[in-house]
Ligand SMILES: Nc1ncnc2c1ncn2[C@@H]1O[C@H](COP(=O)(O)OP(=O)(O)OP(=O)(O)O)[C@@H](O)[C@H]1O
């Protein structure tokens with residue numbers, strides 16, 4: 428990504444032979460692979476049923492579907508927040524199910540997550556919210572400063588660096604959550620309804636940021652209810668319904 432970042436070499440590969448899966452010829456260029464995933468929550472709810480999906484490096488994918496269809500569950504499986512009941516989840520060549528502790532943390536460093544409800548820390552400024560994770564990961568102060576400014580600039584919040592979350596509009600808060608997700612330059616960005624609470628102008632701004640990151644090389648997966656936005660962006664779409672992939676547009680590889 429030109430404005431930001433070269434990944435730190437220590438983070439370049441988190442793959443040990445153990446966690447590396449055999450690459451199928453079909454999956455060699457895949458950032459994400461779901462192989463016959465079923466997710467049944469402990470209360471018996473079948474959130475996903477026999478879902479297979481492949482997302483290639485540098486692809487931009489929308490996941491749409493009605494409320495309760497399994498979109499958030501699908502994203503949670505990708506960053507190991509939930510484990511599949513059956514099937515395999517492969518992200519960046521790692522089998523997520525087999526990762527624990529440090530290895531899972533290392534994978535998560537390579538995934539930028541934009542939560543629908545922002546999850547900002549109210550007592551911290553915009554700049555602190557964005558850099559908090561980098562500090563926790565042991566980045567130097569200099570490196571954090573090097574990353575902060577271009578990231579805030581990208582999301583249009585440079586002038587708000589010292590504001591607290593409750594001094595920002597909803598759209599601005601959402602952009603802080605995007606800045607926090609991308610400041611570590613993850614190769615994979617997962618955004619769960621990033622425009623869910625925004626008006627059309629703000630929604631479009633957020634989509635433009637995500638699309639820009641995609642042109643810089645990130646793989647981006649976005650869940651949304653906003654069909655108009657999906658049409659306007661012209662990226663591949665997967666529709667989830669009752670926990671199954673119901674329909675998908677071109678350029679997406681299901682097997
Ligand atoms: N922790 C949980 N325990 C039990 N059931 C759950 C849990 N999380 C989600 N579910 C159920 O799994 C199904 C899929 O939920 P999920 O949150 O993935 O849907 P979604 O498509 O993201 O919906 P929305 O558009 O409303 O965000 C729903 O029926 C939901 O009630």
Ligand SMILES: [Mg+2]
Pocket residue numbers: 498499500619
């Ligand atoms: Mg959801």
